[in-house]
Amino acid sequence: MASTQPCERLSPCNGTKMDYAEFIKYVDITKEDIYRGTLEENRERIRVKKEATVIKNLEKIFDATLRIANKKGFQAMTMRDLSLETGLSMGALYSYFTSKEDLLETLQSQHRAMTRQIFEKCVGEAQACSLKLRAALKAYLFMSEVMQPWFFFSFMEAKNLANPEREKTLAGDIYSDMAFAEILRQGQTEGVFVPHDHHLVAGAIKALLQDWFLKRKKYAKLNIAIDDYAKLVLDLVEGYLTPPRAPA
Amino acid sequence: MASTQPCERLSPCNGTKMDYAEFIKYVDITKEDIYRGTLEENRERIRVKKEATVIKNLEKIFDATLRIANKKGFQAMTMRDLSLETGLSMGALYSYFTSKEDLLETLQSQHRAMTRQIFEKCVGEAQACSLKLRAALKAYLFMSEVMQPWFFFSFMEAKNLANPEREKTLAGDIYSDMAFAEILRQGQTEGVFVPHDHHLVAGAIKALLQDWFLKRKKYAKLNIAIDDYAKLVLDLVEGYLTPPRAPA
DNA sequence: GTCTATATACGGATAGAC
DNA sequence: GTCTATCCGTATATAGAC
Numbered sequence: 001m002a003s004t005q006p007c008e009r010l011s012p013c014n015g016t017k018m019d020y021a022e023f024i025k026y027v028d029i030t031k032e033d034i035y036r037g038t039l040e041e042n043r044e045r046i047r048v049k050k051e052a053t054v055i056k057n058l059e060k061i062f063d064a065t066l067r068i069a070n071k072k073g074f075q076a077m078t079m080r081d082l083s084l085e086t087g088l089s090m091g092a093l094y095s096y097f098t099s100k101e102d103l104l105e106t107l108q109s110q111h112r113a114m115t116r117q118i119f120e121k122c123v124g125e126a127q128a129c130s131l132k133l134r135a136a137l138k139a140y141l142f143m144s145e146v147m148q149p150w151f152f153f154s155f156m157e158a159k160n161l162a163n164p165e166r167e168k169t170l171a172g173d174i175y176s177d178m179a180f181a182e183i184l185r186q187g188q189t190e191g192v193f194v195p196h197d198h199h200l201v202a203g204a205i206k207a208l209l210q211d212w213f214l215k216r217k218k219y220a221k222l223n224i225a226i227d228d229y230a231k232l233v234l235d236l237v238e239g240y241l242t243p244p245r246a247p248a
Numbered sequence: 249m250a251s252t253q254p255c256e257r258l259s260p261c262n263g264t265k266m267d268y269a270e271f272i273k274y275v276d277i278t279k280e281d282i283y284r285g286t287l288e289e290n291r292e293r294i295r296v297k298k299e300a301t302v303i304k305n306l307e308k309i310f311d312a313t314l315r316i317a318n319k320k321g322f323q324a325m326t327m328r329d330l331s332l333e334t335g336l337s338m339g340a341l342y343s344y345f346t347s348k349e350d351l352l353e354t355l356q357s358q359h360r361a362m363t364r365q366i367f368e369k370c371v372g373e374a375q376a377c378s379l380k381l382r383a384a385l386k387a388y389l390f391m392s393e394v395m396q397p398w399f400f401f402s403f404m405e406a407k408n409l410a411n412p413e414r415e416k417t418l419a420g421d422i423y424s425d426m427a428f429a430e431i432l433r434q435g436q437t438e439g440v441f442v443p444h445d446h447h448l449v450a451g452a453i454k455a456l457l458q459d460w461f462l463k464r465k466k467y468a469k470l471n472i473a474i475d476d477y478a479k480l481v482l483d484l485v486e487g488y489l490t491p492p493r494a495p496a
Numbered sequence: 497g498t499c500t501a502t503a504t505a506c507g508g509a510t511a512g513a514c
Numbered sequence: 515g516t517c518t519a520t521c522c523g524t525a526t527a528t529a530g531a532c
Contacts, residue, residue, distance in 0.1 A: 047515085048515065048516095049515090050515085053515075057515095070407075071407065072407065072408055073321065073323055073407070075321055075323035075324045076408060078506085078507060079507070079508060079509080080508095088516080089516060089517050089518075090508085090509080090510090090517090090518090091510080091511090091515090091516060091517060091518080092515070092516050092517075094508090094509065094510075095515070095516080098509095099508080099509080100507095100508065100509090156404065156407075159318075159319065159320065159321070159404075160324060197472075197480075199470050200472055200476075200477075200480055201480070203466065203470075204459070204480060204484065206459075207455055207456050207458070207459030207463075208452055208455050208456065210455075210459075211452070211455030211458075215451070215455075218451070219451070222447050222448065222451075224445075224447075224448055228448075229448075232445075232448055232449070232452060233452075235488060236452065236484050236485075236487075236488050237484075239487040239488050240483060240484050240487050244492045295497085296497065296498095297497085298497085301497075305497095326524085326525060326526085327525070327526065327527085328524090328525075328526095336498080336499095337498060337499050337500075338499090338526090338527080338528090339497090339498060339499060339527095339528080339529090340498050340499075342526090342527065342528075343497070343498080346527095347526080347527080348525095348526070348527090
C-alpha cells in the first residue's frame with residue numbers, strides 16, 4: 001500500500017552474508033500476502049462471510065491442526081481433538097471446510113503456495129552461481145525454520161494424500177530439487193564447480209536441509225544455531241564442489 | 249549349527265572395500281537369528297503353538313503391515329486391510345498380537361533389535377578411525393537398504409508411539425548418532441580429522457544416510473546405485489574432515 | 497489354529513436451535 | 515456464526531463354531 005521503491009524492499013537474495021535474523025523480516029511480509037491470497041481462492045468452500053472472522057479462525061484451525069497432527073499424526077487426530085484445541089465446536093469447524101480431507105488438502109496447498117513463492121523470490125535475483133547456491137540453500141533452510149510445523153507436516157503426511165494432491169506435493173518437492181540441480185549444472189558449465197552428478201548432489205543438499213526441520217528438537221538440544229547449521233551444509237557442499245587448490 | 253571357524257564368517261567391517269553385494273550375504277545370516285530370537289521373547293503374547301506356523305504367519309503379517317502402512321500410514325491401515333493382504337481372518341490375526349498397538353510396538357522393537365545387533369557387529373571390529381567411519385557409514389546405509397520398509401516405517405511412525413516405546417525408539421536413534429560422533433571424536437584426537445563439532449557432523453552423516461531409505465524411489469528413478477551413493481556421502485564427509493593437502 | 501459373525505465404541509459429518 | 519445433539523458408517527476386538 002505505502003509507495004515504497006523496489007529497492008527499499010528487503011532483498012535477502014543479493015547477499016552471501018544474509019543471516020536468519022534478516023530473513024525473518026523479509027518473510028513475515030510476504031507470508032501475509034500469500035495467506036490472504038490463498039483464502040481468496042478457497043473462498044467458495046468457506047461458509048463464513050466476515051473476513052476478519054475467517055482469518056482469525058482459520059489461523060486457529062491451522063495452528064491447532066499442525067500442533068496435534070505433528071504430535072500424533074493427522075489420521076490419529078479426531079475432529080473432537082481439533083474442536084477442543086481450537087475452542088470451536090464441531091459445527092463451527094465444518095463451516096471452514098467440507099471434510100477432514102479437505103482440511104488436509106488446504107493445508108498442503110497453503111504450504112506449497114507459501115514456499116514456492118518465497119523460494120522463487122529469494123533465488124530469482126541472484127547472479128553468480130556460487131552466490132545463487134548460497135541464496136537457494138539459505139532460502140530453503142530459513143524458510144523451513146520460520147514455517148517448521150508446515151514443513152514437518154507436509155513431509156510426514158505427503159504419502160497419505162489422495163492422488164491429485166499427492167502429485168502436486170511431489171511436484172513441489174521435485175521443483176526445489178531441480179532448482180538446486182540447475183544451479184549446480186550452471187556452475188559446472190562455467191567451471192566454478194568440479195564435474196559431478198547434479199541431481200545426486202542436489203538431493204544430498206536437500207537431505208541435509210530437510211534434516212533441520214525433521215529433527216528440530218535434536219538440534220535445539222545440541223544448542224546448534226541455524227546460522228551454524230547453514231555454514232556446515234555450505235562447507236560440506238562447497239568442499240565437494242570446489243577443487244582443492246592446486247599445489248603452488 | 250555347522251562348526252565353522254570364526255574367521256570363516258563374513259566380516260564386512262574389516263574392509264574399506266566392502267560393497268553392497270558382500271553385505272547382503274552377511275546380513276541374511278544374522279537376520280534370521282535375530283528374528284527367531286525376538287519371537288522367543290514375545291512368545292507369551294502369541295497364542296499359537298506350532299513354531300513353523302508362527303514364523304510363517306508372522307512374516308506374512310509383518311510384510312503386509314509394512315507394505316500397507318508405508319503406503320498410507322499405520323493409523324489409516326485397518327485390520328480388515330491387513331486381513332485381506334495376509335489372507336488371514338481377523339480372528340487369526342488377533343492370535344498373534346493382542347491389539348493393533350501391540351502390533352506396532354512389536355514391529356518397532358523387532359526393528360530396533362535387528363539394526364542394533366547388525367550395526368554393532370559391523371562396526372565393532374574395525375581398527376583405524378578412517379576405516380571405522382567407512383565401516384559404520386556403510387553398515388548403516390546397507391542395512392537401511394536391505395530392510396528399507398522397516399527403516400521407513402520406523403522413521404515415519406516413531407512419533408505416533410505411546411511413551412515407553414517412543415523413548416526406546418528415540419534412544420536407538422541417539423545411539424547411532426553417538427556411535428558416529430564417537431568415531432569422529434577419536435579421529436580428531438588422533439589428528440586424522442580436522443577439528444569440528446562431532447555431534448553436528450554425525451547428524452549430517454545420518455541425515456544423508458537416512459535420505460536413502462526415505463526417498464528410495466527417487467534414487468531408483470535417477471538410476472543411482474547404492475555403492476555410488478555411499479561414495480558420495482563418504483566424499484562429502486571426508487572432504488570436510490580431511491584437511492586439504494598443504495601446498496608443496 | 498482359523499474361520500464367521502457380532503458386540504461395542506468411536507469418529508466424521510449434519511440438522512436445526514439460538 | 516456458532517452451538518448441541520445426533521445420525522450412521524466403520525473399526526477394533528472378541529465369542530464361539532468348526
